[in-house]
Every structure is written in C-alpha cells, then in structure tokens.
Amino acid sequence: QITLKESGPTLVKPSQTLTLTCTFSGFSVTTAGVGVGWLRQPPGKALEWLVFIYWDDDTRYSPSLKSRLTITKDTSKNQVVLTMTNMDPVDTGTYYCAHWSDGVDVWGQGTTVTVSS
C-alpha cells in the first residue's frame, strides 16, 4: 500500500522560505515510470501542480513558479523535500505530496500552510 505524508510548518512569514518534507512508503522512487511531486490548493480554489521528480532524477517544474521551487529526493530515507522561496500570502493553501504513475494516483492527506506576518 502506497502512502505519503507531508510535514512542515503551518505558518510562515512573507518573504520567508518554506520547506516541506514528504515521507513515503510502499514504493521505490527508483522504479521506472514513478514520480513524486507536490501540488497545492488555495482555500476554495482549484488544484495547482507545482513539481514532479522522477525515478531517473528528471524534474518538471511549473513554469510560473520554477524560479522559486527546488525539489530533492533522498532514496535512502524515502523522502522528497520541497523548498519554496519568497513566500507570499497568495501562497496560502493546502500542499499535497503525491505519487505519479499514469496520473497522480496516490495523494497525501495534505498540509495547510498559511503565509502571514
């Protein structure tokens, strides 16, 4: 059974850097075709994709956020880490870690991040 869980701060100040960790189990991020990524959803709004990192270390970033995002994976710890710089109140929302294999087929429960001074 594939599971993913997000962890990180619930509150960050404007201009700060957000670091979120995704700890997963039930699969290997080195398996061909597999990816792990991050998506988010502002309150009451639509889903937005941020980034995927794949089994071969290929990374795909949202073009509109690429300059602010960095994703890394630690296969020994079964973790993927997202950093997002220069946080703004519009970045407030629920951040999901997810597994990609023919679609985003497994999602974490999500973690709420509020950007406020």
Add this chain to the structure above:
Amino acid sequence: QSVLTQPPSASGTPGQRVSISCSGSSSNIGSNYVYWYQQLPGTAPKLLIYKNNQRPSGVPDRFSGSKSGTSASLAISGLRSEDEADYYCAAWGDSLSGYVFGTGTKVTVL
C-alpha cells in the same frame, strides 16, 4: 490560473446521468492524455480516470471518460449521493504550462 475550462456546477437526481465537460487547446488536451480527479469535501483528491478513459482499480464503472479533439468529458451514470464532490480534469501542456488542471466542477445530487 487554470488553463482548462469546466462548468462551475452540475447536478442531477439519484440514478440520473451527469456529464462534465473540460475544454482545452491543441497544446494540452489536443496532444496529451486527460486525467480526471474527484475531491470529496474536506479530503485529498482521488484519481478517477487516467489516459482519457481508463479507470484505476476500485473506481466504479459508473464513471467514464472520453476525449475528442481539444475537449474531454467525464460522465457519471447512476448518480449516487456519495458522488457529490468537486471534479477536476487535468492534462500535460507544453513547456510553458506543464501539468494543468481545470477550473473544477461541483456536482450536487438533488
């Protein structure tokens, strides 16, 4: 910011068939697979349809997907109260857009 357009709402009575449209362009739906996600209130999304019309294991065959040109549709037949949720389409776009989602459709069971 959503690149794919969906109707904001759809509704039906139990047992009815409801269809949700998703309109894109040649750079996303027109040249890539379409995916559909269901998000029940207060929960994480769930993959409902992948590669235009394939259902993951465990998804009832009441849900079906189709694609034609730069548009796609999700149909829910035999509507049930537990189908009340938000539904999102998604597709890969070009290098300027990445993986794009629809605006979302709220399905209400009357």
